[in-house]
Amino acid sequence: MANTRSQALSLYRDLLRHGNKFSNYNFRAYAVRRSKDAFRNHQNEADPTTIGQLLKQGEQELQVVKRQAAISNLYTTGDRLVVETSVKPRHV
Template sequence: MATATSSQKVLSLYRDFIRHGSKFSSYNFRDYTLRRSRDAFRANMTETSPEKIGSFIAKAEQELAVVKRQAAISQMYTTGEHLVVETPRKVK
């Protein structure tokens, strides 16, 4: 069974993936990142082995670092154009 600490870490990683994946300016990258993150976490949701959970957490941390970097780069080169399938974002 997963410990409370690892469960909190996994939940925190999941939230970070969703938060940073939502920052992509391109609809295609944003949608892919969010969909892939959800699918990966759901696929490993029932894992109980502490060793496997630890390796999943380590891999997720590496992939999160990539998502953070790519989202930051994506925001630097925005065109301001949106696809028809996108819902308009509210400007704050």
């Protein structure tokens, strides 16, 4: 059980980490939201067979997210959306 839990937590962290690598804000937000929702929907799963299948599916999704994030960064424009600005300019 502990091994499965650690695998799931590791997969969750990896999905969030690689989901945040998208250059486009909308894709980035979608990848993170989708990962969180998938884990939240299955957090009470108790069947070991189903958990194994979900982990396998999650690993496949992680590979897709890694590929798509890499492709996304190849075609970045550098333009930021208004919602992406995190630091407000100071008035001196």
